[in-house]
Amino acid sequence: MSAPVLVCRGLTKRFPGVVALDGVDFCARGGEVHALMGENGAGKSTLIKALTGVHPRDAGEAEVDGRPVHPRSPREAEAAGISTVYQEVNLIPDLSVAENICLGRQRTRLGFIRWGDARTRARAALARLGLELDVDRTLSECSIAIQQLVAIARATDIDARVLILDEPTSSLDAGEVAQLFTVVRRLRDRGLAIVFVSHFLDQVYALADRITVLRNGRLVGEFPVAELPRLQLVAHMMGRSVDEVEALRHRERPAAAPGEPLLSTRGLALRHAVLPLDLELRRGEVLGLGGLLGSGRTEVARLLFGLDRADAGETRLEGRPVTFHSPADAMRAGLALTPEDRKTQAILPNLTVRENLIVALQARRGLWKQIPRAEQDRLVADFTRALGIKTSGPEQLIRNLSGGNQQKVILARWLATEPRLLILDEPTRGIDVGAQADIERLLARLRDEGLAIVFICADTAELSRNSQRIAVLRDHAKVAELTGPDVNEQAVMRAIARETAA
Amino acid sequence: MIVDLLLWPALAALLWVNRRRPLLWPLVALALLLLFNRLFTPGFFALEIRDGRLYGTLVDVLNQGSKVMLLALGMTLVIATGGVDLSVGATMAIAGAVMARLAGVSIPVALGGGLGVALLAGAWNGLLVSAFRIQPIIATLILMVAGRGVAQLVTDGQIINFEQPALVYLGNGSLLGLPFTLALVLGMFVLTALLVRRTALGLFIEAIGDNETAARFTGLPARPVKFLVYVFAGLCAGLAGLVAASNIKSADANHIGLYLELDAILAVVVGGTALTGGRFQLAGSLVGALLIQTLGTTLYARNVGADVATVPKAIVILAVCLLQSPVLRAKLAGLRRPAPAALRKEGAA
Numbered sequence: 001m002s003a004p005v006l007v008c009r010g011l012t013k014r015f016p017g018v019v020a021l022d023g024v025d026f027c028a029r030g031g032e033v034h035a036l037m038g039e040n041g042a043g044k045s046t047l048i049k050a051l052t053g054v055h056p057r058d059a060g061e062a063e064v065d066g067r068p069v070h071p072r073s074p075r076e077a078e079a080a081g082i083s084t085v086y087q088e089v090n091l092i093p094d095l096s097v098a099e100n101i102c103l104g105r106q107r108t109r110l111g112f113i114r115w116g117d118a119r120t121r122a123r124a125a126l127a128r129l130g131l132e133l134d135v136d137r138t139l140s141e142c143s144i145a146i147q148q149l150v151a152i153a154r155a156t157d158i159d160a161r162v163l164i165l166d167e168p169t170s171s172l173d174a175g176e177v178a179q180l181f182t183v184v185r186r187l188r189d190r191g192l193a194i195v196f197v198s199h200f201l202d203q204v205y206a207l208a209d210r211i212t213v214l215r216n217g218r219l220v221g222e223f224p225v226a227e228l229p230r231l232q233l234v235a236h237m238m239g240r241s242v243d244e245v246e247a248l249r250h251r252e253r254p255a256a257a258p259g260e261p262l263l264s265t266r267g268l269a270l271r272h273a274v275l276p277l278d279l280e281l282r283r284g285e286v287l288g289l290g291g292l293l294g295s296g297r298t299e300v301a302r303l304l305f306g307l308d309r310a311d312a313g314e315t316r317l318e319g320r321p322v323t324f325h326s327p328a329d330a331m332r333a334g335l336a337l338t339p340e341d342r343k344t345q346a347i348l349p350n351l352t353v354r355e356n357l358i359v360a361l362q363a364r365r366g367l368w369k370q371i372p373r374a375e376q377d378r379l380v381a382d383f384t385r386a387l388g389i390k391t392s393g394p395e396q397l398i399r400n401l402s403g404g405n406q407q408k409v410i411l412a413r414w415l416a417t418e419p420r421l422l423i424l425d426e427p428t429r430g431i432d433v434g435a436q437a438d439i440e441r442l443l444a445r446l447r448d449e450g451l452a453i454v455f456i457c458a459d460t461a462e463l464s465r466n467s468q469r470i471a472v473l474r475d476h477a478k479v480a481e482l483t484g485p486d487v488n489e490q491a492v493m494r495a496i497a498r499e500t501a502a
Numbered sequence: 503m504i505v506d507l508l509l510w511p512a513l514a515a516l517l518w519v520n521r522r523r524p525l526l527w528p529l530v531a532l533a534l535l536l537l538f539n540r541l542f543t544p545g546f547f548a549l550e551i552r553d554g555r556l557y558g559t560l561v562d563v564l565n566q567g568s569k570v571m572l573l574a575l576g577m578t579l580v581i582a583t584g585g586v587d588l589s590v591g592a593t594m595a596i597a598g599a600v601m602a603r604l605a606g607v608s609i610p611v612a613l614g615g616g617l618g619v620a621l622l623a624g625a626w627n628g629l630l631v632s633a634f635r636i637q638p639i640i641a642t643l644i645l646m647v648a649g650r651g652v653a654q655l656v657t658d659g660q661i662i663n664f665e666q667p668a669l670v671y672l673g674n675g676s677l678l679g680l681p682f683t684l685a686l687v688l689g690m691f692v693l694t695a696l697l698v699r700r701t702a703l704g705l706f707i708e709a710i711g712d713n714e715t716a717a718r719f720t721g722l723p724a725r726p727v728k729f730l731v732y733v734f735a736g737l738c739a740g741l742a743g744l745v746a747a748s749n750i751k752s753a754d755a756n757h758i759g760l761y762l763e764l765d766a767i768l769a770v771v772v773g774g775t776a777l778t779g780g781r782f783q784l785a786g787s788l789v790g791a792l793l794i795q796t797l798g799t800t801l802y803a804r805n806v807g808a809d810v811a812t813v814p815k816a817i818v819i820l821a822v823c824l825l826q827s828p829v830l831r832a833k834l835a836g837l838r839r840p841a842p843a844a845l846r847k848e849g850a851a
Contacts, residue, residue, distance in 0.1 A: 307718075307719070326721070327718065327721040328721040328722075328723065330721075331721045337719065339719050344713070344715055345715055345716055345719050346716050347713065347716060348708075348709050348713050348716055349713065350712050350781055351705075351708060351709065351781075355705060355708075359705065359709055359717075359720055360720045360721060362702045362705060362706075363706075363720055363722045363723075364721065365702075367701055367702050367703055367723070367727075368701050368702075369702075370700060370701050370702045371702075413720070
């Protein structure tokens, strides 16, 4: 075992109302790739931000090579030897590769930047990664993968001891990932301690030497990769023991009486987003879409709803081929989508509950046929009662409602269009337990009324509780379809964790 | 005096009706400005009837303000989608030039030509913004810069005079004793209000301006709506351009509508529509335009030179904007009745 480079003890970070990081110990060793794993909100990002000085920590200590570090900004963290490459490449697209690598640390002569020196340094930094690149090229001309590598070159140009890679592969294709991994292994062999954050299990098992699992801001444990089977890792991330998972009994659920197929896809695909996908959606059935974050669930929803255009495959509605060029097309065919990110994709924050509720129906009826005010008021009153929306009145601004009530208004917005197919992308994320139960009950009722429903959910328990059939996605591809007695948490987790056949 | 008997109760009623509306502060500013003139500017409220027509400074305010009021109607819808139209002043010049050029052909051709070319100008802006997704400020800057050149081409660099009574009437005539331009503004206001409130256009505009991503996810026709508002702004600018040319019975490509786009933007913002888009206040924009015109006329009536008049104008505008600023209002409210610390904390969260 090599020497510890980065050692943290008892790191704690509180935000108003939550403890995001609760006394976490973490140790990254030189010459090792250390994966940091956990579900959304487990504290991975907070840990990284506490280490890099983005968030001041409330308690605990960190050392690099035995020297205590207490960075108050990413710059101080870099000076202490901790460099970070973030998920979204945060370089400056309009500057050249050399400028991006040296920005903020150019050597100067008489106050003027020595550009020749900057280019030489940039070339050297890239060469250390085994890359040869025209450093005068504008960064935006390079592919995302190259930009990612330039970010790594920038991070390792200074005398870094620890390199943190936060979801570096989320927008890369398989070939690009391989190229990135070659570079990371090279850096590892030079003795750097590398911290690797990713949702892709295959990648973690391909690259990492050691895994630390976090859950709800607490440390679950540190494991050598060889001693941690995938199922065990998934169970750790979700807070259940494998035995407990094994013991989970298949729950009684109403015998699925699926109607005839409504919408089906064959080989539907979009580069970088969805690998060829076959799905069949039936009336009176909830199809769950499972998988870890970044597995392609939302991308599938976007394709189905016409927000993105597939570059291969076909979609059939009641047997007839259809192409949706826009959400408006999909709506005309009777589709509805409540998006994943309520705040940026769904609510119209400064408009009223009434306006937010009727807007999709109005869009469907068109610009000139305004819904009469009496009908608007009736719709709002009906849905407020039916869904139990808590608001001081229909003219209340939606931004003043709680998250759960906002979500109910968004659901009502789409139900008002009387859809045949309802796609719900994480409808219960970030809302309180009561509203969640309401939404789950509503789901069952709509299913019984004959709607076809696609239910996207990261929580496997919730997913298997509400679905008749579950398609599991991993790395942008459907890896399993569970039906009948197989619709249970354990099977979903097995499907998520299963080694690739190859 | 009869003016006092009519005006002050009407203003008071207007203020009362709008006491909880965004229109309140521009109305208060307008009322204060009128009160100031009533007390300190002799002759400001003097009215006389000659040849069955009303004359006086107040009438001048309405007549002169009509151009910015027309522009403000179109500008309100553009700003509500989160855009801006800098080209309306130049569009006025083009419309005026085309009308003067065609004045000799026939009256309908002159009017139709002026408005038609303004619609084309608006369609050009709308195309750049909605189809090519150029930022509105840049897209309309192009026509703002090029428009006066186009107008010069239309007039061959000359100032074209015209005498046709119908064209002169447009900017100088009277209807029921009041300036015809007032009827034009009221007509356009009613038309616009019907267009946005009796169809779903108003809702669509506000939705797009408030959160364009969400509007797109909801299947709203964001691009056609954006195109439409620029066309409408072009139409409003065309009408204002015809009035401006009629005022001086000639087409002066260099001066018609010069800097009026800025007054129009100011009127919209003072009237309570945020530059970031979303909720818009059509009536507020008219009040804002009236406020700006009253201010200008007041300064003129008090012999403040045109070269320094911009300073007091800026101060009044600043005051109205600050009164509408949520930050400042929260601070003022805090001064009036200091809330207990615990309550404040809750309010902030």
